[in-house]
Amino acid sequence: MSQFLYLYRMTDASRQAAMGSPEQAQQSMQRWMTWMRELDTKGHLKDRGQPLERTGKVVRGQQKSVTDGPYLEAKDLVGGFTLVEARDIDQAVELSRGCPILDGGGSVEVRPVMKMDM
Amino acid sequence: MELSEHFFRRESGRLVAALTRIFGVHNLTLAEDVVQDAFCRALEVWKVRGVPDNPAAWLMAAARHRALDVVRRERTAQKFAPELARVLESEWTLAPTVDEAFAQPAIRDEQLRMMFSCCHPRLPEDVQLALVLNILCGFGAGEIASAFLIGRAAVEKRLSRGKTTLAGAKRLFDLEDAEFEARLSTVLRALYLLFNEGYHGGAADTAVHTDLCGEAMHLTRLLLEAPPAAVPETYALAALMSLHAARLPARLDPDGNLNPLVDQDRSRWDARLVEQGLGYLEHSASGPVVTAYHIEAAIAAAHATAPSLEETDWDSVVELYDRLMSLAASPVVALNRAIAIGQRDGPSSGLDALGSMADRDRLRRYPFYPAAMGELEWRRGNRAAARAHFAAAAALARNPVERRFLVKRAAECGGVVDATPRMENGW
Numbered sequence: 001m002s003q004f005l006y007l008y009r010m011t012d013a014s015r016q017a018a019m020g021s022p023e024q025a026q027q028s029m030q031r032w033m034t035w036m037r038e039l040d041t042k043g044h045l046k047d048r049g050q051p052l053e054r055t056g057k058v059v060r061g062q063q064k065s066v067t068d069g070p071y072l073e074a075k076d077l078v079g080g081f082t083l084v085e086a087r088d089i090d091q092a093v094e095l096s097r098g099c100p101i102l103d104g105g106g107s108v109e110v111r112p113v114m115k116m117d118m
Numbered sequence: 119m120e121l122s123e124h125f126f127r128r129e130s131g132r133l134v135a136a137l138t139r140i141f142g143v144h145n146l147t148l149a150e151d152v153v154q155d156a157f158c159r160a161l162e163v164w165k166v167r168g169v170p171d172n173p174a175a176w177l178m179a180a181a182r183h184r185a186l187d188v189v190r191r192e193r194t195a196q197k198f199a200p201e202l203a204r205v206l207e208s209e210w211t212l213a214p215t216v217d218e219a220f221a222q223p224a225i226r227d228e229q230l231r232m233m234f235s236c237c238h239p240r241l242p243e244d245v246q247l248a249l250v251l252n253i254l255c256g257f258g259a260g261e262i263a264s265a266f267l268i269g270r271a272a273v274e275k276r277l278s279r280g281k282t283t284l285a286g287a288k289r290l291f292d293l294e295d296a297e298f299e300a301r302l303s304t305v306l307r308a309l310y311l312l313f314n315e316g317y318h319g320g321a322a323d324t325a326v327h328t329d330l331c332g333e334a335m336h337l338t339r340l341l342l343e344a345p346p347a348a349v350p351e352t353y354a355l356a357a358l359m360s361l362h363a364a365r366l367p368a369r370l371d372p373d374g375n376l377n378p379l380v381d382q383d384r385s386r387w388d389a390r391l392v393e394q395g396l397g398y399l400e401h402s403a404s405g406p407v408v409t410a411y412h413i414e415a416a417i418a419a420a421h422a423t424a425p426s427l428e429e430t431d432w433d434s435v436v437e438l439y440d441r442l443m444s445l446a447a448s449p450v451v452a453l454n455r456a457i458a459i460g461q462r463d464g465p466s467s468g469l470d471a472l473g474s475m476a477d478r479d480r481l482r483r484y485p486f487y488p489a490a491m492g493e494l495e496w497r498r499g500n501r502a503a504a505r506a507h508f509a510a511a512a513a514l515a516r517n518p519v520e521r522r523f524l525v526k527r528a529a530e531c532g533g534v535v536d537a538t539p540r541m542e543n544g545w
Binding site: 015019020021022023024025026028029030032033036048049050051079080082100 | 121124125126127129130154157158160161162163164165166167168169256257258260261
């Protein structure tokens with residue numbers, strides 16, 4: 001089994017759309033919980049991960065300049081991550097298809113964790 | 119941890135009320151934004167980490183935190199609730215004041231004040247209902263639109279008109295106000311309309327219909343928890359809602375087809391709601407005033423306690439409809455009265471009563487007027503006439519469930535003989 005990181009990416013518009021009304025928020029939540037539970041019961045959930053704040057700082061270059069963002073120029077930003085275990089990238093991709101973020105216009109970036117045991 | 123049904127919707131109403139207490143009603147939009155923000159945070163965190171043990175407390179903490187932020191950041195530039203102006207200025211009193219606004223009794227009072235403000239007599243009833251559903255029940259504009267079978271733009275117009283009026287007031291309605299009694303009856307009327315929309319409206323028997331009934335009952339219970347609002351009239355309204363709602367589980371068969379009262383399996387009526395309704399009805403009998411709610415509740419009680427259609431006390435039911443006509447005459451009441459007469463005195467008398475209704479023209483588009491004619495003709499054995507009435511009713515059907523039922527009844531008129539009496543009030 002290999003490990004893969006799911007990076008959840010959303011635009012502000014898609015985040016608002018997912019929220020919608022309180023009832024829609026609850027339904028969205030329900031779909032996430034169902035998806036997570038399924039990953040968990042099939043033994044793919046390595047670490048649920050954490051949600052990330054939308055704000056932050058970027059430190060850049062030799063000058064070590066600090067800016068807010070970089071969220072102004074980013075079309076979609078990472079809102080959280082989860083660590084999963086899967087046979088290979090194909091299976092990891094297959095599993096991500098159930099992620100409710102896709103319904104709201106967001107995306108899941110699937111990145112293999114580099115194997116250190118060589 | 120699973121969320122209870124409509125958790126976010128309920129919490130939305132409570133949190134907006136608490137925040138309005140702090141920010142003032144003129145900052146209603148700000149209160150709504152803060153709630154929206156708290157929901158977004160909850161969604162982000164819970165979807166990954168799972169729902170916490172006490173989700174309501176979690177949400178409240180998030181809203182409280184944001185509220186403190188907003189007040190600290192903007193108290194020099196912004197005016198918040200005028201009666202709290204002084205205590206919000208000082209760090210010593212800010213946090214305790216915000217905590218107090220989020221305490222249980224304060225939230226309930228604030229929800230009541232909000233309810234009374236939404237039902238301002240200057241606002242048309244459709245605006246009142248839209249406001250109540252949006253602010254107190256957490257319905258989005260789209261959800262209100264589908265509940266009332268109207269366009270989203272029309273709902274947004276109602277909401278913006280209503281909110282402008284609300285925000286223009288200095289403060290929310292004061293529960294000690296001299297106008298309390300008069301305003302209470304506007305509130306009861308709005309809740310009654312909300313319940314009826316769910317029970318009889320065009321979207322009845324769709325997914326939203328029980329929702330509207332549920333919200334109306336929830337808000338009525340809120341009134342009963344507050345002594346000044348827990349008057350006999352409120353108990354009567356609560357009774358009629360519970361007794362009607364008790365029949366909801368039997369109104370659709372397992373295939374989603376409409377079941378009129380005659381065909382309903384009475385064992386599927388919700389016994390707990392019947393009992394609750396009868397309890398409320400008893401409480402409602404303590405004052406000198408008999409309102410239309412009292413009489414409608416008594417009619418519903420007559421049905422709820424009858425072991426079968428035949429054993430219903432039709433004498434009393436007709437008599438109650440007579441009283442209702444003298445108190446609050448309407449074409450729908452007259453229709454139901456005629457149906458009850460048809461049960462008591464036979465189908466020909468029922469048809470006479472239907473034919474002599476004063477303002478039956480106003481029911482031109484209401485499918486259950488021709489449907490009632492059809493049922494009575496059917497009972498008289500006049501199949502051809504019954505079939506024509508059912509076909510006319512089917513053409514007026516407001517949703518697929520009604521249409522299926524009426525088309526089926528029309529088809530039955532051509533088929534085998536079925537002498538079952540099929541009449542009822544209120545479908």
